[in-house]
Amino acid sequence: MARWQLAWSLARRFRGRRQRSRFLSFITVSSTFGIALGCMVFIAGLSVMNGFSNVLETRFLQLIPHVEFRAVEGALKYPETIYAAAEQHPLVTQARPVIRTQALVQQGREFVGVEVTGIDPTRGHNVADLTSATAWQQLVQPNTILLGAGLAQKLKLGAGDSMTLVVAAEQGFQAPKRLQVTVAGVFTFGGQVDHQMAYVNLDTARTMTGLTEGVSIIELSVADVFAAEQVANEIGYQIKDFVYLEHWMRTQGHLYRDIQMVRVVMYLALILVLAVACFNIVSTLMMTVQEKQRHIGVLRTMGLRTAEVVKVFVLQGIQNGLWGVLFGCLAGVVVSLNLPHVFSWIEQWSGESLLSSDVYFIDRIPVLLQWRDVLIVATVALLMSLLATLYPAWKASRVEVVKAISA
Incomplete structure (x- = not known):
């Protein structure tokens, strides 16, 4: 333990400003600042990705179904098998019956x-969760x-107003159906969903x-x-119907993959x-x-081993990285919050607005700080700092004592 304390004390002494030239002090400070800046920026960036x-x-997955079984044509013939399988599966939290179709809204001459x-x-x-309780009851x-x-x-249109839905016939060349409906209420989600979707009851x-x-x-x-x-x-392997099997990773998974790609x-x-900073x-x-060759020679003659x-x-190099990681992580946490x-x-x-609610389903850039990311960034920075010390430390151990003292 005493040997490590001695090495730590010597490393701190060699790193002290009084023991270095101004240019060497500048390089040391710049390396510490570079590591700190890198840690801060990436903690903040990863927090945005987490958000x-x-x-x-x-x-987003509030309105997008996680899993969907859709009949190939008409109605499902054996929906009870899907309900039974869903009820027995430990990961399924809810099964909902749905009918989905396309329609035109006629309001005056506009469709x-x-x-x-x-x-x-x-x-x-x-x-x-996106509409009032009264509107939900009216539905x-x-x-x-x-x-x-x-x-x-x-x-x-608002609650209580009437409108006409025009639905194309499912088969043949029949005239489209027209259905007069009353607006029960309005829901707000954000993005294109608010401009494209509507809900009715099953009947x-x-x-x-x-x-x-x-x-x-x-x-x-x-x-x-x-x-x-x-x-x-x-x-899907348990049901009897011929169905189209969909899940959100297939239909909307590109959003998640894009986020993960940016993270990588x-x-x-x-x-x-950090590699550039560690240079x-x-x-x-x-x-x-080069500057401390004589000091190294004297210490070797006093019994300091290779x-x-x-x-x-x-340890001197790790001190640079340690201070950079410490300040960088603290700054990254403060900036993220x-x-x-x-x-x-x-x-x-x-x-x-940085994010338009008319285009995206959120109107503010989300931020979520995770301590796991702080730990990863700190660990990577310290490992890079350690690797950067190996070659210079090896060169220091190869200094010839006689030449160093006589220099």
Whole structure:
């Protein structure tokens, strides 16, 4: 233990400003600053990526079904087998009957396309969290509809107003169906969903599509969204119907893959930026070895072993990395926690929103700090700092004592 304390003390002494030239001090400070800056930036960047990933899981998947079994034609013939399999599966939290169709909304002479989803309000649905309780209760009534906020605004409709839905015939060249419905309420989710989607109850959806009974789709919600494909396959093998099997990773998974790809790129950039910063540690230690050759020679004559010389310079380089990691991680945590306020200030200063709610399903850049990322960044920075010390420390151990003292 005393040997390590001696090596640590010598490393601190060699690193002291009074023992170095101004240029060497500048290189040392720049290496520490580079590591700190890299840690801060990447902790903040990863926090933003975590925020987008969390919003995708907790908000976007509110309206996107995790797993979906859709009849090839008409209604499902054996929906009870799907319900039974879903009830027995440990990861399934809810199974919902659904009928989905396309329609045109006629308001005067204007027609607007809309995706109409028929649901059972008594079974509960995530859209219930996006609208008022009164509107949700009104949806139980026949010929009522919930509109997205953007669609309602475009058509200048509100609760209690009437509108006409035009639905194409499923088969043949029959005239399209027209159905008069009453707006039960408006839901707000964000993005294009508010401009494209509407909800009715199952009876109204059957009237629109011509189904006499049953449903055409059964949606499942799962406890682990990343197990959606596994759940879909396991339940799909148990059902008797011919169905189209869908899960969110297939239909909307590109969003998650894009987030993960950016995360991987950031990790690669982290390694490269820290590698550049650690080159300054190599330069600092190599210059210290040249400057302290006489000191090394004297210490060797006093009994300092070769391995202990290596320890001295390894610890000196680690000190640079340690201070950089410490300040960088602290700054990264502070910046991440205050990023929402920073983004709000930027929006107020510029007068423009960084994320438009008309395009995206969120209107603010999300931030989620995870201590795992802080630990990963700190560990990578320390390992890079350690690797940067090995060659200079080896060169210091190869200094010839006689030449060093006589120099």
